[in-house]
Amino acid sequence: MIARLSRRALLGSAIAAGAAMIAAPAMAQNIKIGAFLAVTGPASFLGDPEAKTLKLYAEKINSAGGVLGRKIEVIVYDSAGDAKQATTFAKRLIEDDKVDVIVGGSTTGETMAVVPLIDEARIPFISLAGASVIVEPVKKWVFKMPHSDRMAVEKAYIDMKKRNLSGVAIIGGSGGFDQSCRKEAQALAPKYGMKVVADETYAPTDTDMTTQLTKIKNTAGVQAIFGCGFGSVTSITARNYKQLGMSTPFYFNHGVGSQQFIDGAGGGAEGVRVPVAALLVAEQLPAGDPQKKAALDYGAAYKTAYKEPISTFGGHAYDGLQIALDAIKRAGSTDKAKVRDAIEQTKNHVGVDGTYNMTPADHMGLTLESFKLVEIRNNTWKLLE
Amino acid sequence: MSLLRVEGLSKLFGGVHAVAELSVAIEPGRIHSVIGPNGAGKTTLLNLVTGIYQPSQGRILMADEDVTALSTAARARRGVARTFQNLQIFFNMSAVENVMVGRHLHLSDRLVPTLLRLPSVMRANRAAQEKAVELMRFVGLAAYLDAEADAMPYGALKRLEIARAMASEPRLLLLDEPAAGLNPKETGEIDELIQKIARAGTTVVLVEHDMKLVMGVSDHILVLDYGRRLAEGTAAEIRANPDVIRAYLGTQAA
Amino acid sequence: MLRLASARTGGLVALAAIVAALPLFFPNNFYYDVAIKTALNAIVCIGLNLLIGYAGQISLGHAGFFALGGYASAILTARYGWPGLLAMLAGAVGVGLLAFAIARPVLRLRGHYLAMATLGLGIIVAIIINREIAITGGPDGMTVPRLWVGGWRVSGAVAWYWVAAGALLLAVWLSLNLIDSTLGRALRALHGSEIAAQTAGIDTTRYKVLVFVISAVFASLAGSLFAHAEGYVTPIEAGFLRSIEFVTMVVLGGMASTFGAVAGAAILTALPQLLTVFQDYKHLVLGAILIGVMIFMPNGLVPSVALSLRRLRPPVPAS
């Protein structure tokens, strides 16, 4: 059966691919938004909600009449978080699909790998990845949406300082997201009067972190633990933390901002503090908070469409899309240089991640205020501020 | 001076002597045969001589030089070639290429000229090919000059191994059951071939079960039983030797 | 032999013609990008095919050599200001020496144990590249400066296409030369029967080491070119999934066939681009294609196609 299936699939793929290549430049008046995202692979928990969000809002916006009287068309390719595939897909978006703006790059590695291409092609690019290195130093055509890992570290350190905790143990994975966060945690420690007294690493595919946590537990002077990471491995870390009966205040970076983290930890996440985008705690925001409505609306729309809990990562894609379209509206065209300038001039744009104020020197445009510190209580997020 | 001499040679497999305290001398220019019942240690002896096995005890000398510690390839360089009871054909090559591999020791294999395909390499290649074709005709494989090895019948493959072994221009050629699995006509042809090889000056050691073949071609016969020398001599002497008769017939009669 | 020689030249000429004509069909730079990646993967596969297809020794760690070449170029040019070609050469020599050093103990192993050992070595390389952030940039990778050849800055898809295509043709030529030689026959012989090869006077260990080093150097050079062409290199290039991808290319295209290695690389490099039409089902389809090809063409694409072509032609009477 598989044999027959594969023969037909081969034929089908050849025909379909041929058709796709021929039928490329048909509808010129659509506004084309290109995206390469880690829809599958180890970072799929980032790329999957991002892709879903882009598709959902493309439909919504089109049924509301589109932008500048033109329909928008979202083209998403799955990079699997692999830089080599990302560069090919970025090239395809630019050269073959002739998109007007690129939103995407779920991970820092794939984002940075396409930056040389973006520079050459002179096309506005809004990254959905976390590391500060993406916009520092500023690159003319490159913007990014999520709060940087540096902000997550700052948020956590400020809270630790409030609680008079100064000895920090870092535990994190060996992946790019984790390492970037770890680097910031090391670098920012002196500024906030913190001292990193332990630093433990695990592989992203590890299944038991009790060894690393035991070492932290037995290190003198550890007053708080800061976790850098994302995915199921963070759940296992929290679960092992509980298994070892540890009570040291535990912080995580914003990579754990999804219900999966809490569920996977089997109660181990209780009491863990996490800086997250306001999206996760939209209901708890005070009525006057400008983000509240945007976050609630997005959350409701996503849940209705996909019947699954929201994550903050989908929110980055939402903001990226909105900022790109807003800039196209203000530019009055899809002229790449004009759109780029308009993105750079984004002012008081209320997104689910916060209020964006871009400048030529700041291609992220978020401040610490839009980042919320939450604690996990009764298996859900509790806003602390 | 013996071409090959083994002294006090023993090989143990898990406590069992496959070859036990064997001392034999092979004189140049003759056809020697090694016979004996199954499990007598004939193939083990060939494996020891070619260095595929390391002996448990004893020495192997070639032209009075101790080669016991040398690798198989190093012994080949000293003029030993062989064929195999279980065919060891390079099935991933053509018949001609199989024989060309046999020329290995006579060809240069320097990397840079090879990679750049310098004229010298191409000349050597052509010469090796011509020699291989000549050898294939010599062993009676003229019909298979264009064949892939994996498309040839069993009998032809036996000859191909002989051609490959001859390609190295050995001083000593070890043939491990060249007639096994062949019909009487083919066996007769092998008989002629062995004599042709010996006439051309190569010393032959023949391990064989086919008594008609052995008795017909051998100048000298060694009989092994349980890894030990049972008898040695000319065909007539062996035929008349009571120990040999007992070893062969006795086991069958019992 | 005559037939073989003509197939050899004919194949090379045909490949050169394809390479020269392809740009006529490329509507834009994206196609060049896929072609460049195909060519560079093919170079790795040609080297790997010498090892796996001809010498019969498996390696599940060649991505390690590829990445080492890439990172040698990246680090020496970006951090130490070396000229690109010199860095590439240094990388190749370094990788060659490394391969030489590990080849003897590793190649004593056989079959799956050899696969395990090479897999382990590749993974060790990947982990070290991943962890030594100060030198390699860590998991996020590092930027690689453009390649200068003499006074020419190799930049842009078209330029890189010709560089990669030239390198590919050179690799094919070298590989074909190697195979049809004493050396190449020795390699194939040790695959066919190691004992018979030794009996023919072939020092099998020496040849295993030699072919391992050659294939590692091929991978290293391709890695260097890749780093410069992309302008960026990440540790994923060293990962074991990449190594398995290379082996899959070789087997799919056809073991013991230089053109098979090229075909395998071309198909598996282009396939992800073609499979985007299946969207969520792309992995399903990719898996099915792999299974299907291997069932119906167990010797790989090129040898199977060549065989059926030969069967179509009337047999040549033996002279």
Next chain:
Amino acid sequence: MTKSAAVRHAELGTASVAEFLQFLFSGITVGAIYALVGVGFAIIYSASNVINFAQGEFVMLGGMATMFLLSGGEPLWLAALLAIVITAAIGLALNKFAVEPAAHRRGGGASVVTLIIITIGASIFIRGAAEVLLGKDSHRLPAFSGDQPIDIFGAKLDPQVLWVLGALALAVVGLRWFFARTRLGKAMLATSCNRLAAELVGIDVRMILLASFGLSAALGALAGILTAPITLTRYDIGIMLGLKGFCAAILGGLGSPFGAVAGGLLLGIAEAMAAGYLSSAYKDVVAFVIILAVLFLAPGGLFGAKATERV
């Protein structure tokens, strides 16, 4: 502050014992998982000389299918049982529709490398199917006997690990019985020793191959179910588990299920000890260096048979 040196020393001593035990438990936890996966590799290799790179996918399927059935309202035991049956059926199908057609083609079967690529294709296919049908989220199955850790000399053991170890012991005993006492088991051993001879004495080699895929798929699914409360499960967890299981099987010596168990535990404990006493960042390097060292000393793995060639 004024504690005597002796007391402090004693405290340090018990602390380091507890620490060592904790590392050991950690090692056993992951090692037992590797071992269970490794056994699956060993069984198929025994029967067919094929390394089944889809073995990790069986483990994933066990966990994911159980999760899916649980969410459909089945009780845990039933969900687990069904998941094992489903996975075994998929294992049989993999053999029937992908491996067998290639292995038994007219004019000689496919080479071992070809069969390996087929199993790689199958793993991509199964993973792709799971991605589409079951989604990309990670899931945790409830622990079988609660989350309350067991305290042993100050070190904490996850009770779920006892389930894994129990299954491992049962698998070892069961397989030993299977190979020594049952017709099918003996036939499998005979096939692995000499395929041709087995065929000549009337053993249906195709049947053996089929049985080995079914058995190792079922065992893989069991591993996936038992470990999902510890490792969580996800559509792509099979890649890592497959890799580590392969390492375990090789380290122990291919074709020996008991070797795979030893290899898995050794690998897990080596990783934990390396992370604990050397460097957690380089623990995997240490583990692979150990594997390489073992292979250099014992080229057929720890319990592998030495292969000799007859000429």
